Amino acid sequence: MQSLSQGFDPVLSINSGQVFLWEKHDDSWYGIYSKHVIRLTKAGGRLEFSSFPELESCEQKMFRLDDDIGRIRTEISHDPFVYKLVKAYPGLRLIRQEPHQCLFSFVCASNTNIPMIRRMLYNLTKKFGAPVQVDGKEFFTFPSVVDINRATVDELCACGLGYRVKAIKAVAESIASGKLDFGALKNASYEDAKKELLQVYGIGNKIADCVLLFSLEKLDAFPIDVWIARALASHYKWLYKKQFGEKITSHQYELLSGSIREYFGRYAGYAQQYIYYHMRQNAGKKW
DNA sequence: GTACAGGCAGTAT
DNA sequence: ATACTGCCTGTA
Numbered sequence: 316m317q318s319l320s321q322g323f324d325p326v327l328s329i330n331s332g333q334v335f336l337w338e339k340h341d342d343s344w345y346g347i348y349s350k351h352v353i354r355l356t357k358a359g360g361r362l363e364f365s366s367f368p369e370l371e372s373c374e375q376k377m378f379r380l381d382d383d384i385g386r387i388r389t390e391i392s393h394d395p396f397v398y399k400l401v402k403a404y405p406g407l408r409l410i411r412q413e414p415h416q417c418l419f420s421f422v423c424a425s426n427t428n429i430p431m432i433r434r435m436l437y438n439l440t441k442k443f444g445a446p447v448q449v450d451g452k453e454f455f456t457f458p459s460v461v462d463i464n465r466a467t468v469d470e471l472c473a474c475g476l477g478y479r480v481k482a483i484k485a486v487a488e489s490i491a492s493g494k495l496d497f498g499a500l501k502n503a504s505y506e507d508a509k510k511e512l513l514q515v516y517g518i519g520n521k522i523a524d525c526v527l528l529f530s531l532e533k534l535d536a537f538p539i540d541v542w543i544a545r546a547l548a549s550h551y552k553w554l555y556k557k558q559f560g561e562k563i564t565s566h567q568y569e570l571l572s573g574s575i576r577e578y579f580g581r582y583a584g585y586a587q588q589y590i591y592y593h594m595r596q597n598a599g600k601k602w
Numbered sequence: 603g604t605a606c607a608g609g610c611a612g613t614a615t
Numbered sequence: 616a617t618a619c620t621g622c623c624t625g626t627a
Contacts, residue, residue: 332608421608421609422609424608424609425608425609425610426607426608426609426610427607427608427609428606428607428608429607429608430607431607432608478610479609479610482610516610516611517609517610517611518610519609519610519611520609520610521608521609521610522609522610525608538608540608540609541607541608541609542608543608562609565610591608595608
């Protein structure tokens with residue numbers, strides 16, 4: 316059992332759309348971090364973290380307390396829009412994810428919505444993960460690559476993955492064969508790591524950038540999904556050398572990505588997170 | 603019925 | 616280089 320000092324809001328962060336397998340029961344939030352169940356409890360203004368089985372200093376890892384958040388915020392705040400967002404959402408943090416779970420999660424996230432993503436991932440854990448009892452409730456760990464490789468296409472389809480099964484299988488195969496090696500990717504540059512990820516069937520620009528940012532320590536990665544694309548079109552129009560449509564092509568992605576990463580610098584991914592959160596918060600609102 | 607949701611790959615121009 | 620298409624599945 317560990318306690319956390321105040322200053323950020325983990326509940327806000329886990330509900331900001333970076334992670335999917337979290338649920339609330341009574342006064343606690345429970346999340347799946349690979350083979351562990353993480354419990355977050357707000358007790359009398361204090362935050363308590365536990366993990367089952369125990370994962371040493373999981374809150375340090377998960378919430379990137381090793382990052383110099385003050386410096387990061389200062390650096391990305393040279394942009395006036397992000398400056399406002401940093402003030403507006405002081406509790407928001409980037410969450411560090413476990414690479415396998417992160418990659419499979421974002422492969423499932425393509426062309427669908429968050430409730431569906433949660434359902435697919437929950438089905439996967441229930442079918443192929445291992446049960447863990449915490450506080451009298453049953454949770455399921457995230458399946459391993461071996462588990463997913465062993466699964467048949469039909470079994471995966473039954474989880475509601477649809478056409479994503481082909482990509483899931485390709486990813487699992489790449490990891491199992493050693494072609495995709497997260498350890499090596501962590502040590503590689505952003506450009507080299509991204510190149511490797513893009514080799515795999517089913518991994519495109521957006522998914523690659525999500526995995527690089529959320530699980531492979533590439534804080535300069537700047538995933539551009541539909542929400543971010545809208546934000547760039549309305550707040551960063553000057554980045555566009557020419558007009559793009561609603562949907563951006565692979566080449567346009569690379570152009571935009573290059574410009575915005577250069578603009579925000581080594582912590583561009585943090586800037587992305589503030590912008591993304593803001594866009595989701597204000598979805599449907601006039602602003 | 604049909605449009606749409608946190609993309610991607612394949613094909614044709 | 617860009618445009619267009621289909622794709623599982625559930626919900627509005």
